[in-house]
Amino acid sequence: MMEKKKTEVVIVGAGLAGLATAACLTMHAIPHVILEREDCIASLWHKKSYDRLHLHLAKQFCQLPHLPHPSSCPTFMSKNHFITYINDYVACFNLCPRLRCEVESAFFDDEDGKWQVVVRNLETGEVEEYVARFVVVATGENDKAVVPEFPGIESFPGEVIHSMDYRNGSKYKGKDVLVVGCGNSGMEIALDLSNFGAKATIVVRNELHVVPRELLFWIMLLRKFLPIYLLDALLLFLCYFKYGDTAKYGIQRPKQGPLHLKETTPIYPVIDVGTFQKIKSGHIQVLPSVKSIKGNNVRFKNEISHQFDAIILATGYKSSAKEWLKGDDYLIGEDGISKQKFPNHWKGRHGLYCAGLVRKGIYGLANDAEKIANDINTLLKDDDAKKMN
Numbered sequence: 212m213m214e215k216k217k218t219e220v221v222i223v224g225a226g227l228a229g230l231a232t233a234a235c236l237t238m239h240a241i242p243h244v245i246l247e248r249e250d251c252i253a254s255l256w257h258k259k260s261y262d263r264l265h266l267h268l269a270k271q272f273c274q275l276p277h278l279p280h281p282s283s284c285p286t287f288m289s290k291n292h293f294i295t296y297i298n299d300y301v302a303c304f305n306l307c308p309r310l311r312c313e314v315e316s317a318f319f320d321d322e323d324g325k326w327q328v329v330v331r332n333l334e335t336g337e338v339e340e341y342v343a344r345f346v347v348v349a350t351g352e353n354d355k356a357v358v359p360e361f362p363g364i365e366s367f368p369g370e371v372i373h374s375m376d377y378r379n380g381s382k383y384k385g386k387d388v389l390v391v392g393c394g395n396s397g398m399e400i401a402l403d404l405s406n407f408g409a410k411a412t413i414v415v416r417n418e419l420h421v422v423p424r425e426l427l428f429w430i431m432l433l434r435k436f437l438p439i440y441l442l443d444a445l446l447l448f449l450c451y452f453k454y455g456d457t458a459k460y461g462i463q464r465p466k467q468g469p470l471h472l473k474e475t476t477p478i479y480p481v482i483d484v485g486t487f488q489k490i491k492s493g494h495i496q497v498l499p500s501v502k503s504i505k506g507n508n509v510r511f512k513n514e515i516s517h518q519f520d521a522i523i524l525a526t527g528y529k530s531s532a533k534e535w536l537k538g539d540d541y542l543i544g545e546d547g548i549s550k551q552k553f554p555n556h557w558k559g560r561h562g563l564y565c566a567g568l569v570r571k572g573i574y575g576l577a578n579d580a581e582k583i584a585n586d587i588n589t590l591l592k593d594d595d596a597k598k599m600n
């Protein structure tokens with residue numbers, strides 16, 4: 212076994228949360244190491260998202276600590292534009308993640324009061340070990356695909372992919388494509404398919420709020436001045452004005468308002484960038500849940516059957532933190548997400564932290580990163596003071 216490497220903080224994951232935490236630690240001159248499984252930083256943005264993706268929220272809600280977007284930057288940034296920003300961020304703080312290093316396990320050693328982090332170097336296949344006082348879990352809420360099982364799916368002869376492997380609709384031109392799941396990804400992929408000349412159908416299983424992106428942006432600017440119930444009423448009124456009754460097109464709205472749900476539950480409204488217009492005009496078909504599949508034939512809950520050439524599963528993601536984080540039953544729940552309630556979700560015991568694991572997007576992970584770095588800084592300063600005495 213190789214000699215163990217020592218550092219103050221091990222950050223697992225070089226996505227936005229890991230990079231933001233590293234930048235904040237750098238500001239305090241605290242030694243740290245970032246370990247990343249993939250061969251690039253921000254792998255979700257580089258490798259697991261579709262071409263036409265734009266940030267769903269306005270730029271001021273999508274920036275990392277200590278580097279605001281310039282005023283020349285558009286309100287809703289494209290994926291490539293955002294990747295350029297992340298690269299600039301890494302250069303600006305001189306961050307050097309160790310790529311192709313997968314954390315296989317991390318556990319707290321009671322005896323010496325430190326974390327032992329076991330890492331597989333995917334380049335050489337060798338195992339390395341780090342010893343650190345602090346560990347930051349920054350492996351994201353979207354590491355693995357959620358793939359539901361449908362009766363008969365194995366008989367489907369066409370392509371079945373998860374939304375993380377979808378890039379654009381060019382190869383689906385003229386094809387019948389079923390998109391399962393109507394979160395932001397599913398809705399936008401259906402639009403993309405339709406724009407590329409495919410015949411898209413989207414499965415809508417639950418009640419949901421669809422809201423136009425720009426409208427949500429303006430309403431959120433009023434958040435400081437008006438109570439949620441008024442904003443919800445205003446938003447729903449304007450949505451009705453733009454869309455009419457969405458239930459007529461197969462999309463039932465929940466009883467509670469979109470902003471109320473957003474603030475009190477993990478349920479976000481679906482941000483519409485043009486899909487609903489295509490649903491209204493009949494270019495995109497909406498159907499209820501899938502009941503069964505036989506060959507190319509898919510049967511839906513309302514007993515309608517339809518033939519498809521391909522299926523895209525926009526059925527969401529899950530965290531993989533529990534696969535490697537051993538013996539912490541305080542901070543991270545079985546689902547790999549923080550089980551402590553916001554705003555106390557980021558700090559565990561024995562120097563364990565998590566950033567970006569409370570379903571609050573880029574805005575949330577940027578806040579987590581600052582709090583974590585400040586907390587570690589305070590603890591280290593206290594230690595120094597004790598040593599002096």
Ligand SMILES: Cc1cc2nc3c(=O)[nH]c(=O)nc-3n(C[C@H](O)[C@H](O)[C@H](O)COP(=O)(O)OP(=O)(O)OC[C@H]3O[C@@H](n4cnc5c(N)ncnc54)[C@H](O)[C@@H]3O)c2cc1C
Pocket residue numbers: 223224225226227228229246247248249252253254255256260261264265266267268272273312313314315349350351352353354396531535566567568571572573574576
């Ligand atoms: C398609 C899509 C669009 C989104 N758009 C927005 C938006 O517009 N606005 C917004 O606020 N939020 C958005 N989000 C939500 C969220 O803010 C982003 O997913 C954001 O990238 C999360 O960053 P993260 O660092 O927490 O996780 P990730 O970006 O997923 O980074 C985690 C990193 O950890 C690495 N990793 C995982 N396991 C290990 C391991 N064992 N060892 C080493 N490395 C590991 C992964 O390879 C990955 O690079 C979007 C999410 C998706 C999926």
Ligand SMILES: *[C@@H]1O[C@H](CO)[C@@H](O)[C@H](O)[C@H]1NC(C)=O
Pocket residue numbers: 262378379380381
């Ligand atoms: C669509 O994606 C493929 C595969 O990534 C790529 O080669 C092609 O250039 C893309 N087409 C368009 C029109 O963007």
